[in-house]
Amino acid sequence: MNGIDLVGPQFAVLIAAGMALLVDALLPRQRRFIPLVALAGLALSVAWTISWVSRDDYQSAFGGTLALDKYAVFFYFVFAGIAAAVVLASIDWVKREGRGEAEYYALLLVSTAGYMFLAASRDLITIFIALELSSIPQYILAGWGKDERSSEAGLKYLLLGAIASAVLLYGMALLYGFTRTTDLGGIADAIVAGGSENRALLTLAVALVIAGFGFKMAVVPFQMWVPDVYQGAPTPVAAYLSVGSKGAAFAVVTRLFFEGLGPDVASDDWSMIFAVVAAVSMTFGNVMAIVQTDIKRLLGYSSIAQAGNIMVGLAAVSVAGEEFVLGASGVIFFVAAYAFTNLGAFIAVIAISQRIGSDRIGDYAGMWKRSPVLAGALALCLVSLTGIPPTAGFWAKLYVFNSAIRADLAWLVIVGVLNSLVSAYYYLGVARTMFVAESGEEATFRPPLGLSISLGLATAGVLILGLVPGPLLDAAHDAAETLALVS
Amino acid sequence: MTPGLEHFLTVGAILFCLGLTIALSKRNAIGVLMGIEIMLNAVNLTLLSFARFGVGHGPVAGQAFVVFIITVAAAEAAVALALAVSVYRNRDTIDVDKLNLLRS
Structure with missing residues (x-):
């Protein structure tokens, strides 16, 4: 096996990005096929990944900087799926915007390739490059809209993102100084060998790393950009950021902490940091979401709360022994379930606001009569975000809370359950507005084709994972086990 | 006295704190960018x-890391300036305190 073959999925996506630009430059009349080029690249990437599913051996590429294990493969599927759904959801918006179609899809694909590299990287330098490869296109996409709000969102996102990157890098530099290596496996060995020597320096380094990634995961106290950017950025891009950026950050943090700073090494210190950040994020996000009147800001604050939920799984990093993988598998199952659910919610919002030209929750009144399909799909996704069966969100929450109980963090589970009750108030409040409230407008409408397909896939995912969670749970468990195998 | 590892680390820490203070307190977007740099x-x-004074293997990794950081920082600055121009065209200001359209 040579290196290029091992990065096939990323390569397919990057080539599709280049092809999109070439089509635009050489065949300007065929521009309408550019989204198809993007989808073809993603399909090729998925096909390439499928050929690895059955493999059990551990592979690494480029001198051990990229791992090719079931963990990476799991996330390749998640990210390719997210990108495909966002491409489908963007078609109408990009066409109406009427400029830079090829560049839009190319940037989207490059950033997806960055996510894939992130999920696979097991070296500090590779993590940094992959993070920036995914972030820089996101900054541009957030500022893509013509209106002033969009460019303001883009600039704010970039400045705060760059500060977070610098903090992360300082943490990585200290970690490198402490361990003399940038390889995650080497870091684990060095920390074990070093014992309790220089513990304060190590804790400072890890705290800076958590702060840097905390920005990408959008947890308190690094959440201030989220509502602004979600509201200002074009809605398809906000959808992409809310699941992609968060998912990739959790993917890399889980690998970093379960592989590099894993159980033999990790003190209960970081478990406690994660637990506190998780509890504060859930509470802050939910309380702030209650008073929102703009649906995109509401989803922004809700995504902060959801990040807190996912982080409950990271707090279980302190569990030793056979149950070590529970936390990691909870995180990755949650990321996958959250991707379906939040994408579904955002796509429904895109379809509705394209039609009614407003993001105010009050204007969603009577949506049930105007478009039963959209109202039903949005309600289903909101139910899943709340965590009520039979939806994907229920199993995701059950799974991470279970891992927290094994880590003796019962208080965190109580906070989590109370927060779910609070979140039910505003999630179901939106559903109530759509189903119960009356509106003067009666004209019915249907979403365009691209949005319908991606919405159908997302809601089908939410329902299927809710009814038959077994296969994905097993896959998540297998993926998490490869992390434990290495460390 | 020849300067040792701790002296360089101290200078690094002070510089980092200065940069962070600038990035968080400057109102002009370009000023924030300078702080980040x-x-x-x-x-x-x-x-x-760390690479210079470290014992054992691994100095090359630190030096390679620096080359990558310089490169990525240049790319990031290019995008930042482009976005700043775009904001300036729309709003006639790049004062981050005045960029307050995004409120509920």
Whole structure:
């Protein structure tokens, strides 16, 4: 096996990005096929990944900087799926915007390739490059809209993102100084060998790393950009950021902490940091979401709360022994379930606001009569975000809370359950507005084709994972086990 | 007295804190960018001093890291300036305190 073959999925996506630009430059009349080029690249990437599913051996590429294990493969599927759904959801918006179609899809694909590299990287330098490869296109996409709000969102996102990157890098530099290596496996060995020597320096380094990634995961106290950017950025891009950026950050943090700073090494210190950040994020996000009147800001604050939920799984990093993988598998199952659910919610919002030209929750009144399909799909996704069966969100929450109980963090589970009750108030409040409230407008409408397909896939995912969670749970468990195998 | 690892690390830490203070307190977007550049250079200094004074294997990794950081910082600055121009065209200001359209 040579290196290029091992990065096939990323390569397919990057080539599709280049092809999109070439089509635009050489065949300007065929521009309408550019989204198809993007989808073809993603399909090729998925096909390439499928050929690895059955493999059990551990592979690494480029001198051990990229791992090719079931963990990476799991996330390749998640990210390719997210990108495909966002491409489908963007078609109408990009066409109406009427400029830079090829560049839009190319940037989207490059950033997806960055996510894939992130999920696979097991070296500090590779993590940094992959993070920036995914972030820089996101900054541009957030500022893509013509209106002033969009460019303001883009600039704010970039400045705060760059500060977070610098903090992360300082943490990585200290970690490198402490361990003399940038390889995650080497870091684990060095920390074990070093014992309790220089513990304060190590804790400072890890705290800076958590702060840097905390920005990408959008947890308190690094959440201030989220509502602004979600509201200002074009809605398809906000959808992409809310699941992609968060998912990739959790993917890399889980690998970093379960592989590099894993159980033999990790003190209960970081478990406690994660637990506190998780509890504060859930509470802050939910309380702030209650008073929102703009649906995109509401989803922004809700995504902060959801990040807190996912982080409950990271707090279980302190569990030793056979149950070590529970936390990691909870995180990755949650990321996958959250991707379906939040994408579904955002796509429904895109379809509705394209039609009614407003993001105010009050204007969603009577949506049930105007478009039963959209109202039903949005309600289903909101139910899943709340965590009520039979939806994907229920199993995701059950799974991470279970891992927290094994880590003796019962208080965190109580906070989590109370927060779910609070979140039910505003999630179901939106559903109530759509189903119960009356509106003067009666004209019915249907979403365009691209949005319908991606919405159908997302809601089908939410329902299927809710009814038959077994296969994905097993896959998540297998993926998490490869992390434990290495460390 | 010849300067040792701790001296370089101290300078790096002070530079980093200065950069962070600038980035968080400056109102002009370009000023914020300058603060970020100072932070990144503080990181570079820290990495290089670890690579120079470190024992055992692995100095090359630190130096390679620095080259990558310099490259990525340039790319990021290019995008930042482009976005700043775009904001300036729309609003006639790049004062981050005045960029307040995004409120509920």
